[in-house]
Amino acid sequence: MSTDSRVVVIGGGVIGLSIAFHLAEAGVDVTLLERGTLGSGASRATADVVRSYFAGNPLSSALAVRSLEAYRAFPTRPGTELPLRQVGYLVLFTDDDQVAAFHADQPAQRAAGVNVELITPDEARRHNPLIGDLPLTAAAYSPDAYISDTTAIVTAYATAAERAGAALRTGCPVTAIDPEAGRVQTADGEISADAIVCAAGAWSASLVRCAGVDLPLTEPIEQELLTTDPLPPGTPDIPVTLHAASGLLIRRRDDRMLIGMGYPGPDRESWRRQVARQLTDTYPSLAGLALHTAVTGLRDASPDKTAFIGHRPGPPAFLYATGFSGHGLCNAPAAGELVRDLYLDQDPGMDVTALAIGARRMG
Numbered sequence: 001m002s003t004d005s006r007v008v009v010i011g012g013g014v015i016g017l018s019i020a021f022h023l024a025e026a027g028v029d030v031t032l033l034e035r036g037t038l039g040s041g042a043s044r045a046t047a048d049v050v051r052s053y054f055a056g057n058p059l060s061s062a063l064a065v066r067s068l069e070a071y072r073a074f075p076t077r078p079g080t081e082l083p084l085r086q087v088g089y090l091v092l093f094t095d096d097d098q099v100a101a102f103h104a105d106q107p108a109q110r111a112a113g114v115n116v117e118l119i120t121p122d123e124a125r126r127h128n129p130l131i132g133d134l135p136l137t138a139a140a141y142s143p144d145a146y147i148s149d150t151t152a153i154v155t156a157y158a159t160a161a162e163r164a165g166a167a168l169r170t171g172c173p174v175t176a177i178d179p180e181a182g183r184v185q186t187a188d189g190e191i192s193a194d195a196i197v198c199a200a201g202a203w204s205a206s207l208v209r210c211a212g213v214d215l216p217l218t219e220p221i222e223q224e225l226l227t228t229d230p231l232p233p234g235t236p237d238i239p240v241t242l243h244a245a246s247g248l249l250i251r252r253r254d255d256r257m258l259i260g261m262g263y264p265g266p267d268r269e270s271w272r273r274q275v276a277r278q279l280t281d282t283y284p285s286l287a288g289l290a291l292h293t294a295v296t297g298l299r300d301a302s303p304d305k306t307a308f309i310g311h312r313p314g315p316p317a318f319l320y321a322t323g324f325s326g327h328g329l330c331n332a333p334a335a336g337e338l339v340r341d342l343y344l345d346q347d348p349g350m351d352v353t354a355l356a357i358g359a360r361r362m363g
Contacts, residue, residue: 005031005167007343008184008193010174010207012036013043014150015321015328016199017157017168018336021078024164026340031191032166033184035173039154041201045223045297046329047251047258049240051089051145053116054327056101058108059306059354063331065113066350068144070333071153078160082148087251088239089145090127092282093138098244102140116142128238132284145240147251150329157332174200179211182316195317195343199335202298204322211318215308215357218301223326224268226259226275227294228286235285248278257286258294301325309335310356311342319343 009020012034020032034040052068054060074082093099102118109116117140124139125131162168169188176185177196184191198207202220231252240251249260261278264271272291280287302308302323311319319342321335328335338355341348 004192005029006193007031007195007197008033008191009197009199010177010184011041011199011201011203012038012168012170013041013199013201013328014039014154014157014332015201015324015335016197017154017161018332019197019199019321019339020166020168021157021161021164022336022340023343024161024166025078026344028343030161030166031193032161032168033172033174033186033191034168034170035203037170038158038168039151042223042297042299042324042326042328043150043154045225045295045299046150047225047240047249047260048148048150048329049145049251050084050148050330051142051240052330053089053109053114053140053142053144054330055091055140055244056105057304057306058105058112060327060331061109061114062112062350063307063334064327066334066337067331068146070337071146071148074156078156080152080156080159082152082156085147086143087145087147087237088127089142090124090239090241091140092124092131092134092136092241092243093140094135094243094245096137099138102138114142115144116140128241129236130238130283130285132282134282141239153329153332174207177207177210179312179316179318182314194315195319197339197343198318198320198322201300201322201324201328204300204320208320208322211312213312213318213320213357215320215323216303217323218303220298221263221301222296223260223299224264224296225294226272226291227253228257228259228289228291230255231257231289232285243278243282246278246282248275248282250279250283257289259291299326307331307335307355308357309338309352317343
């Protein structure tokens with residue numbers, strides 16, 4: 001098989017599908033290639049949370065603010081009703097340095113459009129009554145956090161992209177690319193393109209190297225989310241809550257808690273014990289609940305936990321949207337819009353150069 005396509009998007013997760021939709025909607029001939037099934041990479045290992053506040057990371061916050069506006073408008077464009085249950089996002093601070101970092105970061109967050117405020121320990125406990133006797137100094141609270149459904153978002157973008165004319169090919173791993181000639185090699189044959197877009201998540205590193213683009217992507221990281229046994233009767237609903245010092249993140253999912261805390265590493269059992277201890281220390285009423293694997297998946301990562309979005313001008317052009325470091329679901333609509341605008345050479349509505357390689361210090 002040898003075919004011609006104006007743009008080839010590599011990667012069928014929520015980022016690649018957003019890109020395919022936005023390009024196809026703009027009238028571009030798009031072919032998307034996915035090695036497995038749609039949404040089978042990092043997009044299946046999410047907590048189904050969309051939020052706008054990323055502490056210490058106003059670039060990701062700016063993308064998330066723009067994306068959250070798009071998620072709210074999904075019934076109109078691309079035309080699918082999404083579940084969006086507002087729960088808020090709470091970050092627990094246990095030392096003065098964390099509070100000082102919040103104050104230093106807040107002007108940039110506000111400039112990015114984020115609604116976040118510092119609240120007292122008592123106010124934090126009113127938002128989340130499960131918090132135990134922690135030495136809280138303060139907390140950050142942002143109301144703009146929602147529980148959604150990643151699978152529904154993936155499906156909505158895929159449906160809308162195909163309706164706009166995009167071709168989505170699954171089970172089609174890319175084996176090589178020649179960006180200078182605009183050729184993409186797959187197990188099924190070669191595809192020629194005016195532009196190649198790398199949105200391959202954890203598999204991006206080798207592809208961007210083939211294009212001569214030096215992105216300092218770290219090795220793919222395996223993410224694991226845990227879930228508890230059923231919660232005791234009367235357990236209240238709570239905001240998505242992050243314990244800043246440990247990275248313990250919890251949110252309610254039906255009659256259980258969904259839990260994340262960093263990455264398991266090679267000693268998974270030791271990591272689980274650490275999670276259980278931190279859960280007990282932070283939320284004593286949840287002590288003793290067994291923890292089970294909810295989902296695992298490989299995740300791409302950049303050194304500063306901010307996505308790389310940029311391009312090497314063509315023809316043929318090479319564009320990239322990768323390194324989302326777990327922020328992909330929150331950044332996907334904006335990423336699709338920015339890649340579209342880069343390809344069409346139109347105003348992206350923000351300083352996209354700040355997301356390109358070379359614009360950020362990685363030390």
